[in-house]
Amino acid sequence: MAADESTPLLQNGPTPESVKTTEVTKATGTALGPANRILLAGFLMSFTLGITQVPIIYVFRLMECDVFYSHNPPFEGPGDRCHRREINAGTATQVSIVGMSTSFSGVLNLFVCGYFIKLWGPRWAFVSQTALLGLRVSSQIIGVTVGGRRGELIFQAFQAIGIIGGPRGYQLVLNTAVSELVVAKDRTAVFGRLQGSIMLGTAFGFLLGGVLGDVYNIRRPFEVAFFLYVASTIYGALFMPTKTGNEATNQKQSNRGISAFFAPVKIIVPHKYRLESGKVIKNYSLIFLALGIFLGVFASGYAPILLQMYATSEFNFGTTENGYLMFGNSAIRGVFLLFMFPKIIAVGRIWFNGTQCSIETREEPESHIPINPEEFEAVEGGEVPQEPVQAPAPDEEDSGTGFDLFFVRWSLVIDSLVTFFAGFSTDGWQVYLAGFLLPFASGSAPAAKGVMTELCPPHLRPDAISAITLVESTATLLTQGLFGLIFAAFSEVGRPSLTFFCNAGFAVIGFSVLFMAYLPPENSKRINEDDSETETEVEN
Numbered sequence: 001m002a003a004d005e006s007t008p009l010l011q012n013g014p015t016p017e018s019v020k021t022t023e024v025t026k027a028t029g030t031a032l033g034p035a036n037r038i039l040l041a042g043f044l045m046s047f048t049l050g051i052t053q054v055p056i057i058y059v060f061r062l063m064e065c066d067v068f069y070s071h072n073p074p075f076e077g078p079g080d081r082c083h084r085r086e087i088n089a090g091t092a093t094q095v096s097i098v099g100m101s102t103s104f105s106g107v108l109n110l111f112v113c114g115y116f117i118k119l120w121g122p123r124w125a126f127v128s129q130t131a132l133l134g135l136r137v138s139s140q141i142i143g144v145t146v147g148g149r150r151g152e153l154i155f156q157a158f159q160a161i162g163i164i165g166g167p168r169g170y171q172l173v174l175n176t177a178v179s180e181l182v183v184a185k186d187r188t189a190v191f192g193r194l195q196g197s198i199m200l201g202t203a204f205g206f207l208l209g210g211v212l213g214d215v216y217n218i219r220r221p222f223e224v225a226f227f228l229y230v231a232s233t234i235y236g237a238l239f240m241p242t243k244t245g246n247e248a249t250n251q252k253q254s255n256r257g258i259s260a261f262f263a264p265v266k267i268i269v270p271h272k273y274r275l276e277s278g279k280v281i282k283n284y285s286l287i288f289l290a291l292g293i294f295l296g297v298f299a300s301g302y303a304p305i306l307l308q309m310y311a312t313s314e315f316n317f318g319t320t321e322n323g324y325l326m327f328g329n330s331a332i333r334g335v336f337l338l339f340m341f342p343k344i345i346a347v348g349r350i351w352f353n354g355t356q357c358s359i360e361t362r363e364e365p366e367s368h369i370p371i372n373p374e375e376f377e378a379v380e381g382g383e384v385p386q387e388p389v390q391a392p393a394p395d396e397e398d399s400g401t402g403f404d405l406f407f408v409r410w411s412l413v414i415d416s417l418v419t420f421f422a423g424f425s426t427d428g429w430q431v432y433l434a435g436f437l438l439p440f441a442s443g444s445a446p447a448a449k450g451v452m453t454e455l456c457p458p459h460l461r462p463d464a465i466s467a468i469t470l471v472e473s474t475a476t477l478l479t480q481g482l483f484g485l486i487f488a489a490f491s492e493v494g495r496p497s498l499t500f501f502c503n504a505g506f507a508v509i510g511f512s513v514l515f516m517a518y519l520p521p522e523n524s525k526r527i528n529e530d531d532s533e534t535e536t537e538v539e540n
Helices: 016-028 034-070 085-120 122-146 148-163 167-179 184-215 220-239 247-253 285-300 303-315 319-363 401-422 428-441 444-454 458-492 498-514
Strands: 271-274 280-283 525-527 537-539
Touching: 034 085, 034 122, 034 148, 034 167, 034 184, 034 220, 034 303, 034 319, 085 122, 085 148, 085 167, 085 303, 085 458, 122 148, 122 167, 122 220, 167 184, 167 458, 184 220, 184 319, 184 444, 285 401, 285 444, 285 458, 285 498, 303 319, 303 428, 303 458, 303 498, 319 401, 319 428, 319 444, 401 428, 401 444, 401 498, 444 458, 458 498
Parallel strands: 280 537
Antiparallel strands: 271 280, 271 525
């Protein structure tokens, strides 16, 4: 920009904010920058995990089929020997058990991995997760080889490895690392892009896993996944960032003891804010936000498994058909989150805040820099007036959190509608249609992370990400257990489609709860509990 009479002659030196902004620009401005390397790590890991997801359901159906005919007369006649209500119900029960053990391990894994991040940094925390996931899939190879009830038990027992290293842990590492590499206003969008890269990897993993199971044998997807985990571990050791941007601040404001291990739990509590008038209020938004997200994930978390189980039992889908179904679902979700979600957030914030921002701009008087001698005020003591210098504006915080919360609410509405109508499916193409429409309601999780991180101080953002991920994992644990049993019960009576209506009902409840979450009043400041002991507290 060309200089004029009002341009200060002396520019201020670099400030921490400007240095941070420069670092963020370097991190996100190149194709091989740290942020994009994190997105690639998410794609690679989810691709590896996705390879085994479709074969696992088919493997359990085969093992449950073997168990059934081990104490029943052998199958005679044409058709699929495993196409029986008893086998479908047993498969649903066993898949629910392995799903519950996976989710339970994932909940504990969040605490362990969060502690690893504080202890070792994101690089070696990521490596620990990938290496242990490779160990877990090697045990699954043994389970597939053994088969029958013993094979099912091997699958379910060795899911406990996920307590120390699992999918939830590596996603926590990536979300924590990438949140420190972007400016505040881009944080929600980059959460969506990361989730999108994970979904794209999952999509191609679903497709490859189904094809490998059909073309070769059902054990081949697990063998390929093992070697990809080895490659992911090497990639993480070489290319993941060694520390987060706020690591120095985090070390000053947090410790590495037992309190740091359970720090995410302390995030979801009421917090006090001081208004411009000086009055102190208490805000419960984090509790209602967490509860709403819990109910939303509880409603929709079983949907991918439900679609596969329903299509397998009602329309005889095999690994290839389920692979195509999950590939389409995850691919559309990945494209939506990578490309459409950031645009929706950017345009939506302009729409949501446009009127208010324009009013504030009109009311804010322009600062005037004096350039004529008569415009300088007289100064006592004979000192020469100095040319006023304006400091660079600090990195502004995210001003679009209101729209993010709005987006979370209405995503659950779309999810409930699609899930409800999926219950009326009477043909295979209708299941495909439901699987392709559900991704357009998938932005609630990254938007909720954006809201949660903006409601917390910078040094608590890693714990805030852990907290919202903990809520999602707990909901996934319960939904896989409860709705797995519900699906098994409805399958026994020949009405498995009723499970879709139960899912839709919980999504509506989650949508209602989120209306009780609201942002703190404008220009209020979050305070510590110790700072308000002498203040008059008002419940808000």
